[in-house]
Amino acid sequence: MAAAYDTFDYPSYWIGREYEHRSEVIALKAFLSKIKRIKTILEIGAGFGRLAPIYSYRAKRVILSDPSSKTLKVARNAFKDKKNFRFIHSSLENIPNKLRASSVDLIIMIRVLHHIKDVNQAFDIICRTLKPGGYLIFEFANKKNLKATMRNILKWNISFFGDKSTTDMRSLKSIRRGTIPFLNYHPEKIKSILDNFGFEVIEERSVSNIRSTFLKRIFSTDLLIFLERHMQTPFSFLDIGPSIFILAKKR
Numbered sequence: 001m002a003a004a005y006d007t008f009d010y011p012s013y014w015i016g017r018e019y020e021h022r023s024e025v026i027a028l029k030a031f032l033s034k035i036k037r038i039k040t041i042l043e044i045g046a047g048f049g050r051l052a053p054i055y056s057y058r059a060k061r062v063i064l065s066d067p068s069s070k071t072l073k074v075a076r077n078a079f080k081d082k083k084n085f086r087f088i089h090s091s092l093e094n095i096p097n098k099l100r101a102s103s104v105d106l107i108i109m110i111r112v113l114h115h116i117k118d119v120n121q122a123f124d125i126i127c128r129t130l131k132p133g134g135y136l137i138f139e140f141a142n143k144k145n146l147k148a149t150m151r152n153i154l155k156w157n158i159s160f161f162g163d164k165s166t167t168d169m170r171s172l173k174s175i176r177r178g179t180i181p182f183l184n185y186h187p188e189k190i191k192s193i194l195d196n197f198g199f200e201v202i203e204e205r206s207v208s209n210i211r212s213t214f215l216k217r218i219f220s221t222d223l224l225i226f227l228e229r230h231m232q233t234p235f236s237f238l239d240i241g242p243s244i245f246i247l248a249k250k251r
Helices: 018-032 052-058 069-078 092-097 119-129 146-154 158-162 172-176 187-196 213-218 221-235
Strands: 040-044 061-066 085-089 104-109 130-141 199-207 243-250
Touching (some): 018 130, 040 052, 052 104, 146 158, 187 199
Parallel strands (some): 040 061
Antiparallel strands (some): 199 243
């Protein structure tokens, strides 16, 4: 069965998004520095392997999984000389049929959760796949991001601040067409689910805090990244970034 991203040129999507990519690299490197020993890394939704060079040196075995055969083929070609790489054509839901339970030291899942309808099922699969004491690095689209917060303040929508429900960012028209979901999650909801599945949050970072087409036209990427580097940790206490990165450990 064809995946949604089989009809989308995902590598081209990242052209002109150097700021977003480098922002995620900052968070990923910071989290990796807090993990001492890793033998096996699984990236769920690895796509064309954009982030693999950042973490692959840390493990003896690297597994890239993705539901899109098209993007995974790009990754296969990019890392064809890497003998310790394994590629799995699989959705997150099918991971238990591809890998043994408790067989992975670290799972990385970036820009995936916003397409997942059943987030509880996702964390259940992740929990079963990780070894005891294993680590999880993941990202989710933040419902409380600064733009959404300001928009609701201007509308005097006070109920927004107590609403922890998930928001589907697709238009009603696109939902009727059956496009894949694009879900924004409330940080407290995600942390509650993590706790329910036995994960301890080690660190949180607010990422891509200056994600603005206008600002990217005016300022250099290097300047934006300099500011981003100093914003991720303090801004995490406010939960206002468009993306929230979390490092968690399976108890």
